[in-house]
Amino acid sequence: MTGGERGIVTAASPEAKELGVTRSMPIFQVRKRYPQVIILPSDYRMYTQYAQRMYGIVRRYAREVEEYSIDECFADLTGLAEARGTTYEALAREIQAELMRSLDLSFSVGVGVNKCTAKIASKWKKPHGLTVMPRSAIPAFLAELPIGKVWGIGRATTMHLSKLGIATALDLARKDRAWVAEHCDRPLAEIYEEFQGNFVKELSGGGGGDLASGWGIAGGGRADGPASIQRTRTFHPVTRDRAFLWSQISYHVEDACMRLRSKGLVASQVGFFLKTQEFEYLRAEAMIPDSSAAPHEILRAIEPVFEEMWEKIKSWEGVLFRAAGISLRSLSGDQAKTNTGTLFAAPVKHRAATKLHQTVDKLARKFGKHSVFLGSSFRALKSDGDLDAPTGTDRALDVICLGEVR
DNA sequence: TCTGGGGTCCTAGGACCC
DNA sequence: TCTGGGGTCCTAGGACCC
Numbered sequence: 001m002t003g004g005e006r007g008i009v010t011a012a013s014p015e016a017k018e019l020g021v022t023r024s025m026p027i028f029q030v031r032k033r034y035p036q037v038i039i040l041p042s043d044y045r046m047y048t049q050y051a052q053r054m055y056g057i058v059r060r061y062a063r064e065v066e067e068y069s070i071d072e073c074f075a076d077l078t079g080l081a082e083a084r085g086t087t088y089e090a091l092a093r094e095i096q097a098e099l100m101r102s103l104d105l106s107f108s109v110g111v112g113v114n115k116c117t118a119k120i121a122s123k124w125k126k127p128h129g130l131t132v133m134p135r136s137a138i139p140a141f142l143a144e145l146p147i148g149k150v151w152g153i154g155r156a157t158t159m160h161l162s163k164l165g166i167a168t169a170l171d172l173a174r175k176d177r178a179w180v181a182e183h184c185d186r187p188l189a190e191i192y193e194e195f196q197g198n199f200v201k202e203l204s205g206g207g208g209g210d211l212a213s214g215w216g217i218a219g220g221g222r223a224d225g226p227a228s229i230q231r232t233r234t235f236h237p238v239t240r241d242r243a244f245l246w247s248q249i250s251y252h253v254e255d256a257c258m259r260l261r262s263k264g265l266v267a268s269q270v271g272f273f274l275k276t277q278e279f280e281y282l283r284a285e286a287m288i289p290d291s292s293a294a295p296h297e298i299l300r301a302i303e304p305v306f307e308e309m310w311e312k313i314k315s316w317e318g319v320l321f322r323a324a325g326i327s328l329r330s331l332s333g334d335q336a337k338t339n340t341g342t343l344f345a346a347p348v349k350h351r352a353a354t355k356l357h358q359t360v361d362k363l364a365r366k367f368g369k370h371s372v373f374l375g376s377s378f379r380a381l382k383s384d385g386d387l388d389a390p391t392g393t394d395r396a397l398d399v400i401c402l403g404e405v406r
Numbered sequence: 407t408c409t410g411g412g413g414t415c416c417t418a419g420g421a422c423c424c
Numbered sequence: 425t426c427t428g429g430g431g432t433c434c435t436a437g438g439a440c441c442c
Contacts, residue, residue: 003410069441152440226414230411
């Protein structure tokens with residue numbers, strides 16, 4: 001199983017699952033109850049490389065491939081079996097064999113007439129299963145499937161449906177459209193349509209769909225770039241130390257900006273939140289003047305809003321926080337990369353900032369992520385264990401703008 | 407299930423306008 | 425404005441996924 005670096009299980013092998021290891025189980029519990037389980041840190045860079053190779057192989061067969069997650073993709077095979085004078089099952093088997101041969105990993109493959117049924121089919125037999133669900137066989141599969149196991153139906157919807165007497169996927173599929181219109185929201189209505197054998201959920205990036213595959217672990221990314229970049233972290237013990245919380249936010253902003261720059265993007269909106277001990281969220285948003293990927297500019301935008309939130313918090317006795325996070329939204333390509341900036345931006349200053357961040361990014365690659373950071377992030381890094389408090393042998397220079405440099 | 411982190415999409419209702 | 429009706433846009437937050 002993996003997740004050793006985080007303290008909870010990220011992914012577990014079939015053997016570990018067999019023993020009783022589940023996702024998000026605390027590592028200390030695994031150690032105690034199943035000492036024979038091998039615990040590894042997650043290696044997302046490696047998984048990402050494998051995922052890219054997986055997409056590449058599937059693309060050799062299908063014209064349309066959606067990179068759904070770090071370990072799954074959807075592929076549109078429409079028409080391909082006929083064109084090759086074979087069956088969809090044989091075609092799927094060929095792709096699966098090629099994946100296993102090239103990557104030396106196990107793959108589960110499902111074939112269906114739309115994404116929903118293909119997803120069900122791909123999970124039907126694991127690991128290295130291959131399941132074909134023709135339109136005529138859909139009801140037989142759905143009859144055995146608890147509604148809560150369907151892709152897109154979570155706890156809340158399961159509860160809602162259970163009150164309406166729906167227990168299996170087939171119970172839902174058997175309803176008529178008038179009933180669906182009355183009791184279901186759009187996502188659920190789409191699932192219903194796919195249960196009828198219709199093709200409703202497009203592959204992202206266009207096309208149609210026929211095959212889903214999945215395997216144990218593995219990093220993907222949308223072709224059209226992310227819609228948001230988030231950073232969050234839980235800390236313990238819980239706290240209501242303002243400086244500490246601000247430092248967490250600063251740290252996350254820096255981190256997210258680094259990611260942003262590595263993708264050549266800038267953000268024009270930022271949201272942040274504090275999560276209380278009781279799992280309640282306090283959220284706020286700010287606009288970033290002149291879309292930016294510079295942490296100090298984004299922090300400047302957040303600061304007054306944070307201040308406002310803090311005024312409220314001050315009056316709440318005994319409220320403690322367990323996590324903080326930020327989210328960069330409204331992302332777009334960095335214009336400064338292609339021209340000299342907007343009419344009203346200050347081009348000289350902007351270039352200077354770009355140069356500064358190129359240097360920061362270079363240092364991060366060379367010496368590690370947080371070799372240079374904003375002074376406001378210092379406390380978060382310290383608590384992180386990434387960094388010890390300054391000692392006699394360390395040097396800490398206070399540099400304007402950058403903060404502390406060690 | 408005492409509960410991690412990084413994402414996406416949908417929707418109710420407020421703000422604003424005519 | 426002792427005051428109707430309807431449209432669009434935006435945002436906060438819910439729900440879900442891996």
